[in-house]
Amino acid sequence: MGNLGSLFKIAIRALLNNKTRSLLTMFGIIIGVASVITMLAIGEGSKKSIQSTIEGMGSNMITIFPSSGKMGGVHQGGSTMQTLRIEDYEAVKKKCEFISDISPLVNASGQAIYGSNNTPTSMYGVTADYLNVTKYKLKSGKLFTDRDVRCNAKVCVIGQTVVDNLFTNNENPIGQYIRFKSIPFQVIGVLEEKGEGTMGNDQDDIIFAPYTSVQKRILAITHINRIVASAISDNDTDSAIAQISEIIREKHDLQGGEENDFNVRSQKEMLSMMSTTMDTLTILLACVAGISLFIGGVGIMNIMYVSVTERTKEIGLRMSIGARGRDIMLQFLIESVLLCVTGGILGIILGFTATWALSSLSGWPTLISSSSVALSFFVSTLTGIFFGWSPARKAARLDPIEALRYE
Amino acid sequence: MSDKKIIETIDLRRDFIVGDETVRALKGINFSVKEGEFVTIMGTSGSGKSTLLNILGCLDTPTSGEYLLDGIPVKNMHRNERAFLRNRKIGFVFQSYNLLPKTTALENVELPLIYNSTVTAKERRERAEQALISVGLKDRMYHKSNQMSGGQMQRVAIARALVNNPVIILADEATGNLDTRTSFEILCLFQDLQKQGKTIAFVTHNPELEFYSGRSIILKDGHVTDDRVNNEIRLAAETLANMPKEED
Numbered sequence: 001m002g003n004l005g006s007l008f009k010i011a012i013r014a015l016l017n018n019k020t021r022s023l024l025t026m027f028g029i030i031i032g033v034a035s036v037i038t039m040l041a042i043g044e045g046s047k048k049s050i051q052s053t054i055e056g057m058g059s060n061m062i063t064i065f066p067s068s069g070k071m072g073g074v075h076q077g078g079s080t081m082q083t084l085r086i087e088d089y090e091a092v093k094k095k096c097e098f099i100s101d102i103s104p105l106v107n108a109s110g111q112a113i114y115g116s117n118n119t120p121t122s123m124y125g126v127t128a129d130y131l132n133v134t135k136y137k138l139k140s141g142k143l144f145t146d147r148d149v150r151c152n153a154k155v156c157v158i159g160q161t162v163v164d165n166l167f168t169n170n171e172n173p174i175g176q177y178i179r180f181k182s183i184p185f186q187v188i189g190v191l192e193e194k195g196e197g198t199m200g201n202d203q204d205d206i207i208f209a210p211y212t213s214v215q216k217r218i219l220a221i222t223h224i225n226r227i228v229a230s231a232i233s234d235n236d237t238d239s240a241i242a243q244i245s246e247i248i249r250e251k252h253d254l255q256g257g258e259e260n261d262f263n264v265r266s267q268k269e270m271l272s273m274m275s276t277t278m279d280t281l282t283i284l285l286a287c288v289a290g291i292s293l294f295i296g297g298v299g300i301m302n303i304m305y306v307s308v309t310e311r312t313k314e315i316g317l318r319m320s321i322g323a324r325g326r327d328i329m330l331q332f333l334i335e336s337v338l339l340c341v342t343g344g345i346l347g348i349i350l351g352f353t354a355t356w357a358l359s360s361l362s363g364w365p366t367l368i369s370s371s372s373v374a375l376s377f378f379v380s381t382l383t384g385i386f387f388g389w390s391p392a393r394k395a396a397r398l399d400p401i402e403a404l405r406y407e
Numbered sequence: 408m409s410d411k412k413i414i415e416t417i418d419l420r421r422d423f424i425v426g427d428e429t430v431r432a433l434k435g436i437n438f439s440v441k442e443g444e445f446v447t448i449m450g451t452s453g454s455g456k457s458t459l460l461n462i463l464g465c466l467d468t469p470t471s472g473e474y475l476l477d478g479i480p481v482k483n484m485h486r487n488e489r490a491f492l493r494n495r496k497i498g499f500v501f502q503s504y505n506l507l508p509k510t511t512a513l514e515n516v517e518l519p520l521i522y523n524s525t526v527t528a529k530e531r532r533e534r535a536e537q538a539l540i541s542v543g544l545k546d547r548m549y550h551k552s553n554q555m556s557g558g559q560m561q562r563v564a565i566a567r568a569l570v571n572n573p574v575i576i577l578a579d580e581a582t583g584n585l586d587t588r589t590s591f592e593i594l595c596l597f598q599d600l601q602k603q604g605k606t607i608a609f610v611t612h613n614p615e616l617e618f619y620s621g622r623s624i625i626l627k628d629g630h631v632t633d634d635r636v637n638n639e640i641r642l643a644a645e646t647l648a649n650m651p652k653e654e655d
Contacts, residue, residue, distance in 0.1 A: 318518070321493065
């Protein structure tokens with residue numbers, strides 16, 4: 001075995017002798033590694049941010065919504081189905097023993113108007129329980145009561161964004177009247193700020209009103225869009241889902257073989273569904289990045305073949321003064337690994353820079369895990385060995401006589 | 408001169424298969440070289456001298472017969488064993504120098520010792536410096552190969568051949584690329600090395616060179632046609648002194 005330190009020196013010199021070429025060859029690896037780092041950072045970052053927002057909403061939340069189905073022979077999307085009714089809500093509220101809070105939900109979107117100001121927003125028709133389920137808190141004023149719900153009262157509780165958009169003169173919104181779809185609603189409460197939601201939506205751009213008011217005064221419908229409930233504890237979620245399904249099936253008169261015309265989902269399921277989606281996305285991104293790393297590797301292989309051919313005479317000389325095949329092999333392997341590892345390190349630096357630039361420019365959540373850095377480093381070393389192997393073996397197998405005669 | 412045989416060939420044959428034909432490059436070569444000899448091996452192209460040199464240099468093995476280098480039979484050796492033998496017992500000097508480009512003289516000379524793990528980095532450097540001093544390049548150690556003249560490059564190559572203390576120096580047309588004056592300077596160096604006890608085999612097609620060595624082996628069509636001792640060895644240094652001064 002030749003002296004390893006000297007072999008490293010030889011390899012470094014060989015690479016420095018062709019600075020431009022080495023740099024250009026490394027470029028493939030640099031881009032490859034940088035994109036692996038960046039893509040994984042985006043994937044991991046979004047996953048993490050989705051997880052934390054969903055967890056912030058309470059992991060024992062359960063949502064019931066209509067599933068897609070047929071209406072008069074026409075297939076419909078879930079959101080247009082009208083199979084969920086207030087009776088379902090009442091039945092679940094009465095019979096299900098694993099839930100602590102429950103609220104129906106009907107939603108309408110439109111302009112909210114106050115004085116000369118107006119803003120596009122959404123109005124959620126709910127009961128006061130809705131705030132417990134979704135962890136909204138009241139900052140000032142009061143909530144609407146069961147009595148308000150019963151008599152379709154024109155009262156509402158508004159989020160901070162709506163306050164900011166409508167009450168521009170710093171007046172106290174409580175007691176004021178805002179109009180939504182021409183119907184005046186008296187503001188009786190203001191919500192504490194909640195910030196961005198799962199999809200980056202503004203959770204404070206919201207108006208809560210009694211569901212009966214929204215149903216009858218604004219939308220003129222009899223069905224409801226969703227039912228949200230919270231299980232008593234995390235552990236009760238599964239039992240709650242089972243029981244809710246049973247109750248609604250009975251209510252909808254569904255026979256044994258018939259499919260549910262509604263869905264019951266827990267936040268936990270949403271979380272794992274989201275995670276799966278994000279994992280798929282991350283894998284996809286990593287694959288794309290992996291392909292560019294692969295192409296970088298092919299570039300290394302190409303240049304190593306060129307290098308072996310160019311230096312045939314040198315290989316012949318080394319053999320004639322006592323280098324064995326494996327000494328030559330090691331020399332060229334060290335060279336390609338050195339190329340890849342240097343490229344890898346530069347790629348990691350570039351990846352960090354790109355990730356930082358991306359998250360500060362677009363505001364995307366990113367997360368560089370140490371495992372992705374380690375992975376990149378490992379993969380680039382492996383790329384060096386993998387793609388350097390065949391050219392190095394070619395060099396090692398040269399016949400010294402032929403190699404010496406090569407011009 | 409001792410009686411120790413450095414090189415001994417016994418009915419050495421080498422066949423090459425080219426297509427359907429068998430080309431017999433060496434047809435039974437018998438000779439030996441004793442320690443301290445300076446032998447010229449001469450022959451025209453096609454005489455088999457390159458093939459012989461490859462076998463003597465352990466780069467190739469004979470088809471039949473035996474070759475003993477310093478008493479060691481080479482014929483059935485594996486590639487790696489022959490590489491080891493070249494590293495420890497042979498010093499090559501080539502016609503085209505074969506120095507590594509953009510590399511200093513010192514590093515070029517160190518090269519054979521890199522493949523000898525028993526030599527430390529410090530010892531390697533010292534021995535390389537010593538070898539360069541012995542070929543008269545004390546002031547050129549840190550010059551890169553592309554900053555040197557042909558004669559200087561060949562001196563570096565000779566230093567590289569000396570650095571591992573080989574039992575024999577195999578020179579392949581070592582003066583072939585040099586002008587007459589420089590050729591004699593290099594020849595002078597070889598004669599000095601012989602005086603210091605080195606064994607040298609000098610392969611050439613230049614008949615003039617045989618007057619400067621103690622013995623000539625003439626090769627023709629794969630046979631040794633003549634093996635003669637030269638009792639009136641000319642000194643390259645004298646020839647050099649008698650040469651007309653070059654006009655600049």
